[in-house]
Amino acid sequence: MSRAATSEKFDDNARRALADPALQGALAFVEANFPARRRAVVDALPEFDALRDSARDIKAHTLAHLDLYLEAWEARVKEQGGHVHYAPTAADANRIVLDICRAENARTVTKGKSMVGEEIGINEHLEQHGIVPVETDLGEYIIQIRDELPSHIIMPAVHLNRQQIAADFRRVHTDLPKDRDLDTAMALLSEARTTLRKKFLAADVGITGANFLIAETGSSVIVTNEGNGDLTCTLPRVHIVLASIEKLVPTMEDMAQLLRVLARSATAQEMSVYTTITTGPRRGEDQDGPDQYHVVIVDNGRSAMLAGEFRDMLRCIRCGACMNHCPVYHAVGGHAYGFVYPGPMGAVLTPSLLGVDRAGRLPNASTFCGRCEEVCPVRIPLPRLMRFWRDREFSRQLSSPVSRAGLAAWGFFARRPWLYGAVTGIGVRALAWVGRARGKFGWLPLAGGFTATRDIAAPQGPTFQAQWRRRAGTQGVAEHARTVPSGNPHGRGSEPQLTEPAASDPESRP
Amino acid sequence: MAVSKRVGLLVTCLVDLIRPSVGFAAVGLLEHAGCTVEVPPQTCCGQPAFNSGDRATARKLAEQVISAFEPFDYVVVPSGSCAGQVRVHYPELFQGDPNWQPRADAVAAKTYELTQFLVDVLGVSGVEARVPGAATYHDSCSSLRELGVRLQPRKLLATVESLSVTELADSDVCCGFGGTFCVKYPEISDRMVGKKAAAVTATGAGLLLSADLGCLLNIAGKLLRDGAAVQVRHIAEVLAGDLDAPPIGMPAAAPAPTPTAEAKR
Numbered sequence: 173m174s175r176a177a178t179s180e181k182f183d184d185n186a187r188r189a190l191a192d193p194a195l196q197g198a199l200a201f202v203e204a205n206f207p208a209r210r211r212a213v214v215d216a217l218p219e220f221d222a223l224r225d226s227a228r229d230i231k232a233h234t235l236a237h238l239d240l241y242l243e244a245w246e247a248r249v250k251e252q253g254g255h256v257h258y259a260p261t262a263a264d265a266n267r268i269v270l271d272i273c274r275a276e277n278a279r280t281v282t283k284g285k286s287m288v289g290e291e292i293g294i295n296e297h298l299e300q301h302g303i304v305p306v307e308t309d310l311g312e313y314i315i316q317i318r319d320e321l322p323s324h325i326i327m328p329a330v331h332l333n334r335q336q337i338a339a340d341f342r343r344v345h346t347d348l349p350k351d352r353d354l355d356t357a358m359a360l361l362s363e364a365r366t367t368l369r370k371k372f373l374a375a376d377v378g379i380t381g382a383n384f385l386i387a388e389t390g391s392s393v394i395v396t397n398e399g400n401g402d403l404t405c406t407l408p409r410v411h412i413v414l415a416s417i418e419k420l421v422p423t424m425e426d427m428a429q430l431l432r433v434l435a436r437s438a439t440a441q442e443m444s445v446y447t448t449i450t451t452g453p454r455r456g457e458d459q460d461g462p463d464q465y466h467v468v469i470v471d472n473g474r475s476a477m478l479a480g481e482f483r484d485m486l487r488c489i490r491c492g493a494c495m496n497h498c499p500v501y502h503a504v505g506g507h508a509y510g511f512v513y514p515g516p517m518g519a520v521l522t523p524s525l526l527g528v529d530r531a532g533r534l535p536n537a538s539t540f541c542g543r544c545e546e547v548c549p550v551r552i553p554l555p556r557l558m559r560f561w562r563d564r565e566f567s568r569q570l571s572s573p574v575s576r577a578g579l580a581a582w583g584f585f586a587r588r589p590w591l592y593g594a595v596t597g598i599g600v601r602a603l604a605w606v607g608r609a610r611g612k613f614g615w616l617p618l619a620g621g622f623t624a625t626r627d628i629a630a631p632q633g634p635t636f637q638a639q640w641r642r643r644a645g646t647q648g649v650a651e652h653a654r655t656v657p658s659g660n661p662h663g664r665g666s667e668p669q670l671t672e673p674a675a676s677d678p679e680s681r682p
Numbered sequence: 683m684a685v686s687k688r689v690g691l692l693v694t695c696l697v698d699l700i701r702p703s704v705g706f707a708a709v710g711l712l713e714h715a716g717c718t719v720e721v722p723p724q725t726c727c728g729q730p731a732f733n734s735g736d737r738a739t740a741r742k743l744a745e746q747v748i749s750a751f752e753p754f755d756y757v758v759v760p761s762g763s764c765a766g767q768v769r770v771h772y773p774e775l776f777q778g779d780p781n782w783q784p785r786a787d788a789v790a791a792k793t794y795e796l797t798q799f800l801v802d803v804l805g806v807s808g809v810e811a812r813v814p815g816a817a818t819y820h821d822s823c824s825s826l827r828e829l830g831v832r833l834q835p836r837k838l839l840a841t842v843e844s845l846s847v848t849e850l851a852d853s854d855v856c857c858g859f860g861g862t863f864c865v866k867y868p869e870i871s872d873r874m875v876g877k878k879a880a881a882v883t884a885t886g887a888g889l890l891l892s893a894d895l896g897c898l899l900n901i902a903g904k905l906l907r908d909g910a911a912v913q914v915r916h917i918a919e920v921l922a923g924d925l926d927a928p929p930i931g932m933p934a935a936a937p938a939p940t941p942t943a944e945a946k947r
C-alpha cells in the first residue's frame with residue numbers, strides 16, 4: 173500500500189474495494205454493528221436531539237467569534253508557560269514540528285492519534301529528516317507498519333481482520349518467537365502493548381492531536397480509549413499538540429456538553445475511557461509531565477472555509493458517525509476516498525484540501541440519502557455541502573462531458589413542455605412497443621452500467637399527461653382543468669396500435 | 683367528506699413517462715377523498731439538474747413548476763423525492779431572490795407527498811381497497827428524512843383488506859438509486875440495491891411497495907434480474923385497489939405471471 177492521495181482515482185479504488193472479500197467482511201461488520209449500537213445509546217438519552225442542537229450552537233458560536241477565542245486561548249497558554257505556533261499551511265506545520273524536535277535533538281517521537289497529523293503527513297516529514305515517529309494508538313500503529321492511510325477517522329484499521337494484522341505483526345516484530353500464538357485480539361493487543369511500552373520510555377518528544385482547545389483555560393483535550401495518549405503527553409520531555417483552528421471551544425462546560433454527543437456518536441459509549449486535559453508544561457510541584465508544551469495551530473485552508481459556504485463543515489468534531497451510517501462507505505470503505513478523511517465528511521473536506529479538480533469525484537459519490545446528516549451530532553448539512561462542490565464542478569466545467577451533454581439535452585426539452593410532451597410521447601410509446609413482450613429491458617443505450625446487473629421496466633405506453641388530456645376530451649395542453657376520469661386505463665390497451673391489450677391479473681385483483 | 687380542495691397533481695417525470703397507472707391511482711385516491719384534481723402541463727421538477735450542480739437549469743425548471751402550480755390550494759406528488767425537491771430545495775434555490783423566493787416558499791408550503799397529504803392534511807384514516815397477500819414497504823430517503831413521512835403510508839396500508847405488511851430490515855437505508863448516481867456509479871449502486879433486494883426477499887412478502895417510482899424501478903430491476911418471486915408496485919396502486927396494470931417490469935399480456943419464471947433471462 174501507499175499513503176499517497178488517490179482521490180482522483182475514486183472510481184478505480186471503489187471497483188477494487190467492491191471486489192475485495194476481506195475488506196467487504198470488515199465493512200459488513202461496521203454496517204451491522206455501529207448504527208445499531210449508536211441507536212441504542214441514543215435512545216437511552218431522551219435529550220440527545222436537544223444536546224445535538226446545543227453542540228451545533230456551541231460550535232457555530234465559536235466559529236463566529238473564532239478570532240476572539242483564539243486570542244484568549246493563546247494568552248492563557250502563554251501565561252502557563254506553553255508555546256503557541258501558527259501554521260498557515262501543512263508545510264509550515266511540518267517545519268515547525270521538525271524545528272522543535274531538532275532543537276531537542278530528538279531521535280524518536282511517540283504519537284497519539286491525530287487526524288491533522290495524518291492530513292499534513294507529519295510522519296513522512298519527520299522520517300525524511302531522520303526522526304523516527306512511532307504511532308501508539310493500536311489502529312494507527314497497524315496502519316503505520318502497513319504504510320497505509322487510515323480508512324476511518326476513529327478506527328484507522330477498521331478495514332483489516334485479525335488474520336491480516338497477525339501477519340503484519342509477524343512481518344515486523346521479527347525479534348519475537350515465530351511460533352507464538354496470535355489468534356486472538358487479546359494476543360495482538362498485548363504484543364502491541366509490549367512493543368510500544370519500550371518506545372514510550374525512549375521517546376524524546378510526544379505528539380498528540382486535540383479533540384478540543386479550551387479558550388477559558390488554555391487547555392488541550394484528548395479523548396481516547398487506550399490510554400496511549402496520556403503516556404504520549406506525559407512521558408517525553410516535550411509535548412507537541414497538533415490542532416486545527418476549529419478545535420476551539422469557549423469553556424470547560426462547552427467541552428463537557430460536546431463530550432456528551434461525541435462518544436455516543438462515535439463508538440456508542442456514554443463516555444470514552446480517557447478524557448485527558450492538558451494545561452501547560454509541568455509545574456514545579458508536578459510529579460511528572462513534559463518540560464515543554466507546544467501547540468501548533470494548523471490552518472491549511474480552514475480560514476478560507478470559514479469565510480465561505482463550507483463554514484458549517486468546521487463544526488465537525490470528528491466522531492465518524494457519518495461514515496458509520498453511509499451506505500457508500502459500507503460498500504467501498506475508507507481507502508477508496510483516497511485521502512485521510514473518508515465518507516461523507518471526507519467528501520466535503522477533501523476537495524477543500526486537495527482541490528475539487530482532484531477530489532471532485534467524492535462529493536459526487538453520494539445518493540444524497542441524508543443518513544449522515546441525520547446522525548451528525550453537530551447537524552452539519554453534509555448533502556448540501558456536497559452539492560456545493562457539484563455546483564463548483566459544474567460551473568468550472570469539470571464534470572464529465574457525457575453527463576453534461578445528457579443534462580443539457582434533457583434540460584432543453586424539459587424547459588419546453590409542449591416539445592417535451594411530443595418527444596417523450598413518441599419515445600415512451602416506441603419503448604413500450606419494443607418492451608411489450610417482456611415488460612422490461614435487459615439493456616438500454618446509455619444505461620449499460622445499470623443494466624449490467626439490473627433490468628429496466630418498460631414504459632406502459634402513452635404518457636400520463638397524454639392519456640389525461642385525451643380522457644379529458646381535448647388535445648390542447650393549455651386547457652388543463654378537467655374533471656377526474658374514473659378508473660385506470662392501464663392494462664386495457666388504451667393505445668391499441670402500440671400496446672397489446674393487457675390481460676387482467678386474476679391473482680392480484682381484489 | 684372534507685370540503686372540496688383544488689389539488690394540482692405534480693405527477694413526476696418518471697410516473698408520466700414510465701408508469702402512468704400510478705398517476706391515475708393517485709387521482710382516484712384524491713378524488714375519493716373529496717379533492718378536485720387538475721394536471722397542469724409539466725415536465726420535471728429539476729432535481730437532476732439541481733443535484734448535478736446545474737443551478738441555472740434547476741432554477742428555470744423550478745420557475746416553470748412554481749408558475750404552473752401556484753393557482754392550486756395544494757400540490758400533491760406521488761413521490762417523496764420530487765415533493766422534497768419542491769418543499770425543501772426550492773426555497774433554498776431561490777434564497778434571497780426578491781421576486782422568486784416568496785413564490786417558491788408559498789408553493790413549497792403547500793406541497794405534499796401523496797400519503798402525507800391524505801393522512802396529515804385530509805385526515806384520511808383508511809382506504810377501501812382489498813389486496814390479498816403479504817407486502818413489505820420501502821421508505822424512500824427523501825420521504826423519510828426530507829419530509830418526515832414514515833407512519834402515513836403504514837397507517838393507510840394497514841387498512842387495506844386482506845393485506846399483511848411486514849417491516850423491511852434496515853428500512854432507513856438507501857436503495858442505491860440516487861437519480862443520476864445509479865448511472866454514474868453503477869457498481870456501488872448495484873451493491874446497495876443488492877442488499878436492499880436481499881432484505882426484501884428475506885421478509886417473504888410477495889409484494890414490495892414504496893411511494894417513489896425511482897426506488898421502485900431500481901429495486902424491481904434487481905429483483906427481476908435475480909429472478910426473485912416478488913412483485914413491485916407503487917403504494918398508490920394498492921391503496922386505490924387498482925391493480926389492472928401488471929407489476930413493475932412485468933409484461934401486460936401474460937396471464938397470472940409467475941415472477942420467478944418470468945424474470946429468468
Ligand code: SF4
Pocket residue numbers: 437487488489490491492493494495517544547548549550551552
Ligand atoms: S461530519 Fe458530523 S457525523 Fe461526520 S465526523 Fe463530523 S461531526 Fe461526526
